[in-house]
Amino acid sequence: MPPFITLPDLTNWPTTQSLFSPPARLAVIGDPIAHSRSPQMHNPALAACDIPASYIRVQVPVGQVKHAFTLFQDAGFLGVNITIPHKFEALDAVDHIDPAAQRLGAVNTLAIRDGKLHGYNTDGPGFLRSVQEAFHTSLRDLRILMLGAGGGAGRAVAVQCALEGCQRLVLANRTPEKASHLATELQSIAPQLPISILPWDPAHLLAELPHIDLIVNATSLGMKTEDAPLIPPQSLTSQHLVFDMVYRANGTPTPLIADAQLAQAQTADGLSLLLHQGALSFEHWFNRPAPLEVMRQALIASLNP
């Protein structure tokens, strides 16, 4: 099976389909896409459920999402995951949008049913499940600090926190205008929610952290060892819950998770989010529970120490 195929391959499906056995019926699209771990998680899940289908990667250029969806539909696909940079473009490329995806402003899951394209977002609900599983608590009981409120991931998580009615939401972003813009949007979703903007500097973080339960990293910092620390390590305590949306391909902890573990804080990383958003996509496609433990073990096995 090739690591990924391209849009011309999808256009030429009568020839391309012979590359896949069992037949390709699910895919993830993005640009780039070769790094995606979704096939390593979904193919064992399909096998465990005796579903005769393969899950493949398809590289789709910006501006071609609607066209790609039409090709998937013509080729008999059941569903597609959508990753960077297409989650916003996908919103305008479906026939029906789930209300939660509409509120989150992005689509990461397409289900093709009854000749129609249905768009969902499992990032926000996946985050909710990850928090419940890792910390045995609910977002509505927490005072939450979002580090990184300028990208799609931070937005999805912040909207989910607002929808759940968390105790308090603090947004910190390198570019403060983006945090202010998001705060305005969130306030329209949850008018009663106390939302504040924190300047992006260590002194303000140090002062704020004693009043925070859950710290979420939604920046792209932490994948590389040389990335600057997100927060002063001495500000972390065993009272904190730390959720890093980033994870490392070699399975080692990110600097934030390593600092949190030293402080004996409870932690969860991006792999748990990948797992739960994937499991929710599976549920949308097959209307049955996903084999969560099969998917979890497959993801762990896909890490390259």
Ligand SMILES: NC(=O)c1ccc[n+]([C@@H]2O[C@H](COP(=O)([O-])OP(=O)(O)OC[C@H]3O[C@@H](n4cnc5c(N)ncnc54)[C@H](OP(=O)(O)O)[C@@H]3O)[C@@H](O)[C@H]2O)c1
């Ligand atoms: N585990 C999962 O399943 C999953 C799912 C989605 C995303 N993620 C991860 O979540 C992270 C964010 O994703 P995204 O799609 O939202 O990315 P994005 O759109 O590129 O947003 C990046 C965010 O990081 C901030 N940032 C980037 N470089 C920075 C720096 N040097 N210093 C301070 N802040 C910096 C940006 O701040 P500005 O606004 O100032 O630019 C922005 O808030 C990525 O690491 C991604 O891999 C994980």
